[in-house]
Amino acid sequence: MSSAAAPGKVILAGEHAVVYGRPAIAVPVWEVQAHATLHLRPAGSGCVIRALDTGAVIQLAGAPRDEALALVTRMTLQRLALPENPDWLIELASEIPMASGLGSGAALSAALVRAICAEAGAPPRPELVSELVFVSEQIYHGAPSGIDNTVVAYGRPIWFVKGQPPEGFTPARPFQIAIADSGVPSPTKETVGAVRRRRELQPAQYEAWFDAIGEVVGAARAAIEQGEIEELGALFDENQILLQEIGVSAPKLEQLIEAARGAGAVGAKLSGGGGGGNIIALVERETAEAVAAALLRAGARRVIVTTVGHP
Ligand code: PMV
Numbered sequence: 001m002s003s004a005a006a007p008g009k010v011i012l013a014g015e016h017a018v019v020y021g022r023p024a025i026a027v028p029v030w031e032v033q034a035h036a037t038l039h040l041r042p043a044g045s046g047c048v049i050r051a052l053d054t055g056a057v058i059q060l061a062g063a064p065r066d067e068a069l070a071l072v073t074r075m076t077l078q079r080l081a082l083p084e085n086p087d088w089l090i091e092l093a094s095e096i097p098m099a100s101g102l103g104s105g106a107a108l109s110a111a112l113v114r115a116i117c118a119e120a121g122a123p124p125r126p127e128l129v130s131e132l133v134f135v136s137e138q139i140y141h142g143a144p145s146g147i148d149n150t151v152v153a154y155g156r157p158i159w160f161v162k163g164q165p166p167e168g169f170t171p172a173r174p175f176q177i178a179i180a181d182s183g184v185p186s187p188t189k190e191t192v193g194a195v196r197r198r199r200e201l202q203p204a205q206y207e208a209w210f211d212a213i214g215e216v217v218g219a220a221r222a223a224i225e226q227g228e229i230e231e232l233g234a235l236f237d238e239n240q241i242l243l244q245e246i247g248v249s250a251p252k253l254e255q256l257i258e259a260a261r262g263a264g265a266v267g268a269k270l271s272g273g274g275g276g277g278n279i280i281a282l283v284e285r286e287t288a289e290a291v292a293a294a295l296l297r298a299g300a301r302r303v304i305v306t307t308v309g310h311p
Contacts, residue, residue, distance in 0.1 A: 002038045002116075003037040003115055004111050005033045005036075006106075008029035008103050008152075009027065009028055009107070009151040010177065010272075010306070011025070012025040012027055012157075012236075013217045013239050014217040015243070016213070017209075017214055017217075021161065022214035023159055023218065025158065025221060026147050026157075027177075027306075028156065029179065029306045030306070032094075032096045033094070033095055033096070034092065034093070034095070034104065034111045035093050036091070036108070036111035036115035038091075040088060041088060044087065046085045047059075047061070047073065047090070048060070049069050049090045050090070058070050061085050068136035068140060069108070072133065073112065075132055076116045079128065080116065080117065090116075092111065092112060094107065097181065099187075100278065102278070102304075103151070103152055105148075106152045109137075110152045113129050114129060126154045129149075130154070131149075133149035134149040137149050154168055157170070157308060157309065169221065172224070172226055172227030173227040174307050174308060175229055175307070175308055176282075176285065176307050176308070177306050178281045179271070179303065179306060180281070180296075180303045182250075182256060182278065183276075184253075185276055186273060186274065188277075192273065194248075198246070198247060209246050212242055216239045217239075220235045229284070232267065233265070240257060240270065243270055248270065248275055256295055257270070257281070259295055259298035260291050260294065263290045263291045263295075264291060265283050266284065268281040279295075
């Protein structure tokens with residue numbers, strides 16, 4: 001038997017602009033994880049993947065080409081030069097809420113790839129895990145930038161520019177983020193498509209906003225690396241104004257952001273595709289509880305407080 005886990009993720013800064021080549025920062029959320037456990041089955045019985053959360057049972061042989069978990073499994077087997085249909089039961093379970101911008105799909109795929117690596121005695125190199133998870137992200141999200149697979153594979157704060165090798169970096173001191181789910185469903189594919197259409201109408205204006213977001217992201221990395229939490233909070237607020245400009249904020253998100261700031265958050269912004277989904281609030285140890293409570297009172301469906309930069 002072999003098992004492995006992978007964290008959830010959240011984007012700190014740079015969403016949307018990252019699709020157009022600007023940098024973004026994402027961090028793992030270790031407080032919620034996906035798990036894969038691989039059991040051996042009787043000879044000749046083949047490979048079955050069972051997703052405990054959805055109840056899905058996938059027979060590897062004959063699974064459709066667009067079945068993300070089957071595709072990732074097949075590609076991982078190929079990359080590790082393993083048999084096509086090994087006698088395995090792979091059980092997947094996740095604490096990461098689904099379709100909530102916390103990267104549940106990427107984390108499940110990452111745990112799956114790592115469990116197969118463990119069974120094969122192969123090191124689960126982050127580059128390999130990221131590349132294989134990207135295949136499932138393309139099925140779930142269309143044309144993703146690749147930030148989700150990267151951060152769950154590396155499991156540390158990531159500076160990400162599309163098409164370039166990711167850079168891991170280290171906060172000068174740990175800090176806390178409250179992640180609040182607005183409960184408003186908003187598929188990333190749709191907000192990304194809407195931004196693309198608006199950009200086609202006003203290319204120069206959108207490029208200028210993307211450049212401004214890129215600057216904020218650069219300054220946010222410096223603030224994190226220097227442990228300047230107040231500065232990072234101000235940059236969250238600045239990034240949020242630019243996200244409003246490009247049209248991806250929403251009344252419910254604004255309401256949660258205001259509630260967080262009102263309860264003492266150092267800064268707050270939407271995170272991910274926007275339109276709905278999550279907001280993140282930078283909090284101090286002393287204000288975390290009050291901010292989380294204020295977010296719930298303001299209608300957040302769920303709040304997860306995560307520490308970025310665990311030793
Ligand atoms: O909704 P999430 O958390 O998967 O983030 C989407 C981030 C975007 O920049 C909007 C899209 C992308 O592919 O990077």
